[in-house]
Amino acid sequence: MSLGLLLQRVKQFPVNIYKHLNKIVIYLCLPAITLYHIPKIKWNPELLFPIGAGWICFLLAFIFFHFLGRRMGWSNKLIGCMILTAGLSNSSFLGYPIIEALFGKKGLETAVLVDQPGTFVVVSTLGIFVAAFYSKGTPDALGILKKVALFPPFLTFVFACLMNVFQFEFKEDLQPILLKIGSFVTPLALLSVGLQLTFDRKSRHWKFLRLGLFYKLIFAPLVILVLYVVILKQHSEGIKITIMEMAMAPMITGAILASTYGLKPKLSSMMIGFGIPVSFVTLAVWYFIVSFI
DSSP states (O other), X not given: OHHHHHHTTOTXXXXXXXXXXXXXXXXXXXXXXXXXXXXXXXXXXXGHHHHHHHHHHHHHHHHHHHHHHHHHTOOHHHHHHHHHHHSSBOTTTTHHHHHHHHHOTTHHHHHHHIIIIIIIHHIIIIIHHHHHHHSSSOOOHHHHHHHHHTOHXXXXXXXXXXXXXXTOOOOTTTHHHHHHHHTTHHHHHHHHHHHHOOOOTTOTTHHXXXXXXXXXXXXXXXXXXXXXXXXXXXXSXXXXXXXXHHTSOBOHHHHHHHHHTTSOHHHHHHHHHHHHHHHHHHHHHHHHHHTTO
């Protein structure tokens, strides 16, 4: 991300290259991650808790920001940007290493469930729906469904699910290749964010940034805590990991999707650029809280 900020100052550097980086992340790196992880998942009813958390938080973000935006007279682009950036957790790029550090390699099993059939499928389905719906013009229902059905990460997920059902995995010599391709997601995505990130003190985005980060870093994990622990009486380590995943910074892919569809690119970059460092503080607080569950 720092490199992206530096390259903005190089006059001859094509700053708009971030659009190409976004396409590489969405159409190549993310499908590789899906093809590696999904076929390995072993299903059981308890998995619904970590899988469902991402769906709950995104649907709640849609309801919250859609009706608040309509009431406050926000533009469609602003509403769409807030939903995509505040409603999705960075459950893999930040989530995987943080969860492994706090809960060990065993915790990664739950983290993958939160991410792959959870937040990743959300961004590949409902996310693309929101991006298409709130972008320029209002595409008809058929047009939106077509965008979802033809979205490469979604097609890859469907294929990976079929691989899981039929217990088929790629040969061992292909597995490291998928991991290597997928490993480019974080550096390329953060470079893209850095190329778009601006620090304008007079920007009108600051109040929306504060609201979005409040929802993402505090309100969303609080909802999951109350629902899973207080109401449903769940106290397993998997629940603790799920709450921590919902407290992660905004999802980089969601911000890239917002930027790709022209939904306030500067604000979406700010949500990532400021959300990541701020989340390190709030995550420490949430880890202290879940240790008492």
